[in-house]
Amino acid sequence: MFLTELSCGLCGKSHSKSLLQTVCQNCQRPLLASYDLKAVSAILSRKDLAGREPSLWRYREVLPVPADEEPVSFREGWTPLLPAPRFGPEIGLPNVWIKDESQNPTGSFKARGMSVAVSMAKHYGATALAVPSAGNAAGALAAYAARTGLPAYLFMPEDTPRANVVECAATGARITLVKGLITDCAREVARRAAVEGWFDLSTLREPYRLEGKKTLGYEIAEQMGWQLPDVILYPTGGGTGLIGMWKAFHEMEQLGWISSKRPRMVAVQAAGCCPIVAAFNAGERFATEHLNASTMASGLRVPKAIGDFLILDAVNQSGGTSLAIIDREMLEAVKRVGATEGLFVAPESAACCAAAGKLAKSGWIRSDETVIIFNTGTGLKYPECFADFTGSERLPPAHD
Numbered sequence: 001m002f003l004t005e006l007s008c009g010l011c012g013k014s015h016s017k018s019l020l021q022t023v024c025q026n027c028q029r030p031l032l033a034s035y036d037l038k039a040v041s042a043i044l045s046r047k048d049l050a051g052r053e054p055s056l057w058r059y060r061e062v063l064p065v066p067a068d069e070e071p072v073s074f075r076e077g078w079t080p081l082l083p084a085p086r087f088g089p090e091i092g093l094p095n096v097w098i099k100d101e102s103q104n105p106t107g108s109f110k111a112r113g114m115s116v117a118v119s120m121a122k123h124y125g126a127t128a129l130a131v132p133s134a135g136n137a138a139g140a141l142a143a144y145a146a147r148t149g150l151p152a153y154l155f156m157p158e159d160t161p162r163a164n165v166v167e168c169a170a171t172g173a174r175i176t177l178v179k180g181l182i183t184d185c186a187r188e189v190a191r192r193a194a195v196e197g198w199f200d201l202s203t204l205r206e207p208y209r210l211e212g213k214k215t216l217g218y219e220i221a222e223q224m225g226w227q228l229p230d231v232i233l234y235p236t237g238g239g240t241g242l243i244g245m246w247k248a249f250h251e252m253e254q255l256g257w258i259s260s261k262r263p264r265m266v267a268v269q270a271a272g273c274c275p276i277v278a279a280f281n282a283g284e285r286f287a288t289e290h291l292n293a294s295t296m297a298s299g300l301r302v303p304k305a306i307g308d309f310l311i312l313d314a315v316n317q318s319g320g321t322s323l324a325i326i327d328r329e330m331l332e333a334v335k336r337v338g339a340t341e342g343l344f345v346a347p348e349s350a351a352c353c354a355a356a357g358k359l360a361k362s363g364w365i366r367s368d369e370t371v372i373i374f375n376t377g378t379g380l381k382y383p384e385c386f387a388d389f390t391g392s393e394r395l396p397p398a399h400d
């Protein structure tokens, strides 16, 4: 195993990897895992990856689970990077690719983070797992906890899409619905975790969900022949995927696998909850809480992100941008990408599709640039949002 230590993303304080860590003891900000990348590059080259298993575990050397331990896995990751030959040209971008994360176990990219984080929690001896969630993180934790025989305690806002609640119940989790937002759920988990003996897997409050999510960066590099795209659009709630990809790009450069060229990172949010967009526009490194957050894109309903500065640093260093999309535009984009590409995307991803169109129109993305849009989850989990998507005609009753 090549994991060396954990260090704070803000103050840099080093933390030992020999116990299950949460946040920085000094400043309570996220911890980032470091690896001995020199040693990895001595035994692993890009070519060695070619024949490996089609899951995120093909990057085993840069993941924290010890080599002699079996990860808790459903073979997540290595999702297709699909061309968008009709949707792309329609919005003026002929070189658009959609990374289809809806094909992950439990239908969203939350599976990546939970596979690695649950594997590590198990490794360190955790006996019960808990998470506050807008929906998809709970569904993923429920599945991975059941897979390894640990109880899962899930806290979701009471207006979470029903499919998320049902999948958690079906996989044996203990569910609490909370009147309020994910921040209220997080407060409840934090308050009870110590007495109940739960390990809290909240976004960026333990170091390993990020390690699972960073494999998005490794995969797009490998799938594009080690040439990163010009622009990446990411639907940003807590920001794990965006921060993870940025970390992966840095690691791959150290490994000698990619050059120093980086994509411009675009953090897309919902107009009803856009603390990162507000901070970006104000030129701030930290975001203030978005009050009265409201959007149908439940994964984007994150009023305050502990990794705000990591998101904003990546966006700024990459020459990227951040913009907000209203719910009605998300619904329109769901239909548009659905009809042109046959993908039923989650509203979070639809926000990225709409954002790509806007950035193309304004000239911020040029038509010759290569663009990746993330479809982070399946639209099938959001029936409430699409209640009036019938599009059907009723035939009159048949008579003989």
Ligand SMILES: *Cc1c(COP(=O)(O)O)cnc(C)c1O
Pocket (backbone or CB within 6 Å): 108, 109, 110, 136, 137, 203, 235, 236, 237, 238, 239, 240, 241, 242, 299, 300, 346, 348, 349, 376, 377, 378
């Ligand atoms: C959680 C989630 C997001 C946001 O991901 P973060 O890593 O928290 O920014 C986006 N889309 C979907 C479908 C999600 O479930």
Ligand SMILES: [Zn+2]
Pocket (backbone or CB within 6 Å): 008, 009, 010, 011, 012, 013, 024, 025, 026, 027, 028, 029
């Ligand atoms: Zn710190």
